[in-house]
Amino acid sequence: MSVKTINVNKDILGVNEALALNLKKTFENNKTFVINLMAAPGAGKTSTILRLIENLSGKFKMGVIEGDIASDVDSRKIQERNVDVVQINTDGACHLDANMITAACSGLGIEGKDLVIIENVGNLVCPAEFNLGENVKMMILSVPEGHDKPLKYPLMFTESQALLINKVDLTPYTDFNMEEFQKTVRAMNPDIKMFPVSAKTGEGFAPLVDWISERVKSVREIEGTSK
């Protein structure tokens, strides 16, 4: 069956790319490593960030940009950990764009930050299309969502450099097939780095923390690369 769709994305994406390039330069100039964290609602983005703060905020100057359609429940949790945070409420928009991040960066005070984590809007679709000038796109798929998701939401899986498989503590109570899942993902994106974790118990976070730490350090060691 042929299905007609209306394409309005092209121009918006072009404008976004230009802004994202500017952001990338700003991050490089400040030697700030930036993670764009994406996932479906309830996959565990905020609890993952809280775990990363616990493990990384002693080593690095961190900041968080919280993207939500509405509410500031998540940013208040970050604030309690004494980490600088800016809340973006998109008022209906289903993803963050580079324009919003540009505004958020001046609110956050990007200068002097080693590591900034952007929590994107909970959505396994649209956020993958919008670059935010980040160093790394990191996604979360939680075990209860099921191992068939890569085939149904391919762009997120092919765009991401790192994939957290969260809520592994729930694996015994679900039909999730870890081997099949990883095989499917690997076929779509051979270079993606996968980390089975539980943000609830802390399981599996050590290799993830090492992986991020290495990258933060390498960005700090590079002499100003943007021209």
Added chain:
Amino acid sequence: MSVKTINVNKDILGVNEALALNLKKTFENNKTFVINLMAAPGAGKTSTILRLIENLSGKFKMGVIEGDIASDVDSRKIQERNVDVVQINTDGACHLDANMITAACSGLGIEGKDLVIIENVGNLVCPAEFNLGENVKMMILSVPEGHDKPLKYPLMFTESQALLINKVDLTPYTDFNMEEFQKTVRAMNPDIKMFPVSAKTGEGFAPLVDWISERVKSVREIEGTSK
């Protein structure tokens, strides 16, 4: 902090409303009851539909429209149950619109169907904005997603007439607070009908099946209402 957003939705939504009205008339003329089923990825839309087929396909002539960005894994599962199904692949679009449903209806053969379930793209945001001419918007929130979701994705919760709280079998292994969740939802949408269910075990489906059956029957008993 003020955040600038680009609004491209207004015109698209106007065109969609006109097409949705036409669809609504088509459904009325055919005495077909239509459910628009929406949820985040992995909340259990397809397994809910399979349970509803098990309980309703003996009583009513059913059809299913499957919306996915890519793949036909779900529609093949429906087909195995001998229920007519049409697959829409949106090729990146994060929601179904009335244009796509119009095309799907002729593929499905809407005439003579008592009940059509539309499985929307897995997304807790955008699908809530696009009417599809349906009788009922039904959403699923699964227990592992967490009880804080209504505040973060308000439109879906205020637009829906029925809410399935799925995967209640996982409640003991999560922090999900059912009472707090229902209280929050009720405050946002006092008329919403809530059904705690497990599509995996079948728990809680009897009242949902009754609720749908009543509505299908009442639509069949009405003499042609559209003019």
